[in-house]
Amino acid sequence: MTEPPMEPPERAAERGRPGAGVVVPLAVAGVCLAVPFVAMLWVGSYNRLTPAFIGIPFFYWYQMAWVFVSTALTSTAYVIVRRLERTRKAAAAAGGEQR
Amino acid sequence: MKDGVNGVALAVFIFFFLVVTAMGFVAAKWRRAENADNLDEWGLGGRSFGTWITWFLLGGDLYTAYTFVAVPAAVYAGGAAGFFAVPYTILCYPLVFTFLPRLWSVAHKHGYVTSSDFVRGRFGSKGLSLALALTGLLATMPYIALQLVGIQAVLDVLGVGGGSNWFMKDLPLLIAFGVLAAYTYSAGLRAPALIAFVKDALVYIVIIVAVIYIPIKLGGFDHIFSKAADAFAVKNPETGKPRGSLITGPDAQWAYATLALGSAMALFLYPHSVTAVLSSKNRNVIRRNTTILPLYSLMLGLLAMLGFMAIAAGVKVKNGQLAIPQLFADMFPDWFAGVAFAAIGIGALVPAAIMSIAAANLFTRNIYKDFIRPDATPEREAKVSKLASLLVKVGALIFVLTMDKTVAINFQLLGGIWILQTVPALVGGLFTRWFHRWALLAGWAVGMVYGTWKAYDTPSATQDHFGNTNLIPFIGEKGYIGLTAFVLNVVVAVVLTFAFKAFRVPDGVDETSPSDYTADAGDAGVRADLPTAGH
Numbered sequence: 107m108t109e110p111p112m113e114p115p116e117r118a119a120e121r122g123r124p125g126a127g128v129v130v131p132l133a134v135a136g137v138c139l140a141v142p143f144v145a146m147l148w149v150g151s152y153n154r155l156t157p158a159f160i161g162i163p164f165f166y167w168y169q170m171a172w173v174f175v176s177t178a179l180t181s182t183a184y185v186i187v188r189r190l191e192r193t194r195k196a197a198a199a200a201g202g203e204q205r
Numbered sequence: 206m207k208d209g210v211n212g213v214a215l216a217v218f219i220f221f222f223l224v225v226t227a228m229g230f231v232a233a234k235w236r237r238a239e240n241a242d243n244l245d246e247w248g249l250g251g252r253s254f255g256t257w258i259t260w261f262l263l264g265g266d267l268y269t270a271y272t273f274v275a276v277p278a279a280v281y282a283g284g285a286a287g288f289f290a291v292p293y294t295i296l297c298y299p300l301v302f303t304f305l306p307r308l309w310s311v312a313h314k315h316g317y318v319t320s321s322d323f324v325r326g327r328f329g330s331k332g333l334s335l336a337l338a339l340t341g342l343l344a345t346m347p348y349i350a351l352q353l354v355g356i357q358a359v360l361d362v363l364g365v366g367g368g369s370n371w372f373m374k375d376l377p378l379l380i381a382f383g384v385l386a387a388y389t390y391s392a393g394l395r396a397p398a399l400i401a402f403v404k405d406a407l408v409y410i411v412i413i414v415a416v417i418y419i420p421i422k423l424g425g426f427d428h429i430f431s432k433a434a435d436a437f438a439v440k441n442p443e444t445g446k447p448r449g450s451l452i453t454g455p456d457a458q459w460a461y462a463t464l465a466l467g468s469a470m471a472l473f474l475y476p477h478s479v480t481a482v483l484s485s486k487n488r489n490v491i492r493r494n495t496t497i498l499p500l501y502s503l504m505l506g507l508l509a510m511l512g513f514m515a516i517a518a519g520v521k522v523k524n525g526q527l528a529i530p531q532l533f534a535d536m537f538p539d540w541f542a543g544v545a546f547a548a549i550g551i552g553a554l555v556p557a558a559i560m561s562i563a564a565a566n567l568f569t570r571n572i573y574k575d576f577i578r579p580d581a582t583p584e585r586e587a588k589v590s591k592l593a594s595l596l597v598k599v600g601a602l603i604f605v606l607t608m609d610k611t612v613a614i615n616f617q618l619l620g621g622i623w624i625l626q627t628v629p630a631l632v633g634g635l636f637t638r639w640f641h642r643w644a645l646l647a648g649w650a651v652g653m654v655y656g657t658w659k660a661y662d663t664p665s666a667t668q669d670h671f672g673n674t675n676l677i678p679f680i681g682e683k684g685y686i687g688l689t690a691f692v693l694n695v696v697v698a699v700v701l702t703f704a705f706k707a708f709r710v711p712d713g714v715d716e717t718s719p720s721d722y723t724a725d726a727g728d729a730g731v732r733a734d735l736p737t738a739g740h
Contacts, residue, residue: 149453161427173502180299
């Protein structure tokens with residue numbers, strides 16, 4: 107791991123100057139959390155009967171399948187955020203008493 | 206409906222009821238702290254629950270008996286429109302992931318027990334906090350009443366409680382509720398947390414068996430859906446409209462989407478959700494739960510399928526709420542029907558207990574302590590909360606026994622609209638201090654009045670009032686009234702915040718600091734007096 111930055115990234119973020127290594131992962135996590143909204147609120151994209159799956163019309167199995175997709179996306183966001191928080195804590199610890 | 210009492214099913218039902226009753230009382234000693242006379246212990250289970258207990262607790266809390274009965278009942282009645290519960294419960298977890306860890310952190314740092322506690326601390330306004338607490342109480346009461354409706358549906362199909370004598374008719378419900386009240390009083394949040402294990406295990410077993418066994422008996426999903434399509438195509442002689450459809454109509458897509466979104470936003474702001482979230486032991490317990498709670502959403506989707514199965518099985522009930530219990534009674538052997546009914550019955554007890562605790566905490570912290578006895582000690586708070594939990598339950602019982610069921614259902618619908626009006630202050634407050642407290646209060650009031658009035662003014666499928674979708678102004682499509690009211694609420698709050706700031710109207714004092722919102726257990730300054738805290 108590189109030397110800790112001048113201040114923990116999260117605190118920098120609160121001042122509107124996010125650290126460079128934080129923006130991209132946070133954006134990816136944000137997209138992961140946003141995608142289910144697009145998919146589920148766009149009702150027209152799945153409002154049909156076919157193709158059916160074991161006799162269940164598309165409308166129903168598609169939405170149930172999204173339970174798995176959204177779970178995978180939320181899990182990804184969780185891994186990203188947890189890693190960022192650990193980095194922040196390690197940085198804070200390495201930086202000694204910062205407050 | 207079958208005549209007489211189904212003895213085998215009833216015996217199985219009573220067996221499980223006795224098991225959870227014993228567990229409820231034992232729970233008082235489970236993971237108990239040395240000093241238990243305070244709200245952190247009684248009302249939040251010592252803020253000590255890890256990932257799995259929280260999962261069972263939240264699952265037991267959010268997916269209630271009423272959900273089990275109402276979601277398939279909605280599908281049974283109209284098809285696709287009732288399925289919005291699935292996207293709704295998909296969308297709520299990304300939302301939870303984003304804002305509830307912040308609420309957890311600031312609540313731990315400052316010892317907040319309710320979401321109104323946070324709003325008071327953040328905006329320095331007891332008035333705003335009171336408004337939100339009253340909203341929560343008003344929305345929770347009918348919800349508890351609906352849990353009783355769920356138990357009643359099961360008892361009806363079991364053949365008990367159908368007598369002509371009003372006392373004998375309501376006696377089983379009174380007994381169930383008396384027992385519930387007693388162990389909630391003595392064990393607090395630990396009782397539903399422990400019982401939730403039994404409830405969820407039963408529910409999963411019943412649903413998995415149901416979605417495999419019933420379709421086989423009915424000749425496969427193909428057959429089920431073609432029967433359902435036939436049934437939905439039949440036109441109602443009075444309105445000339447078909448009963449329902451397998452996909453949403455072209456003019457109903459906005460309604461479907463807005464109902465899903467609005468309900469998702471409201472779900473985790475209900476007092477009972479907040480209570481369960483704050484009882485977890487660290488930030489990541491909540492985040493981790495957003496990745497495992499969707500298992501319940503899948504279950505809910507499967508459960509909704511039961512609505513179609515009830516149609517295909519030829520279940521004919523006047524009251525849609527009875528469709529699923531009746532389907533179980535018709536399809537399953539007696540002993541397994543008993544297990545299924547126990548799942549629904551216990552499924553009512555867990556949320557009813559948590560809801561009454563959450564309502565009691567709101568009353569104690571944001572009405573009693575803020576306005577009546579500011580010097581109340583923690584022991585006193587716990588005592589008041591215990592009594593309030595009893596009062597709330599008695600209130601719900603009277604509600605169910607004296608009023609028509611539709612009153613509880615109407616109020617629960619309004620409750621969802623009302624809870625949505627707490628979003629700007631609560632969620633807004635978690636991310637920014639920009640809003641002015643009085644602007645938020647005004648926005649809340651506008652949203653409450655508009656939502657209530659619109660809902661009253663809208664006919665539903667079965668009555669002249671209390672529909673949940675109406676035309677959205679400026680868009681011209683039908684949408685969820687609660688969400689429209691929420692948008693209006695935000696607009697008012699933003700405009701008035703600008704106005705109040707321009708005229709330098711005094712703003713409240715914020716007792717929180719930015720780092721409070723990301724604090725975790727083990728950080729400096731975060732309450733460390735938790736009985737089983739630590740990683």
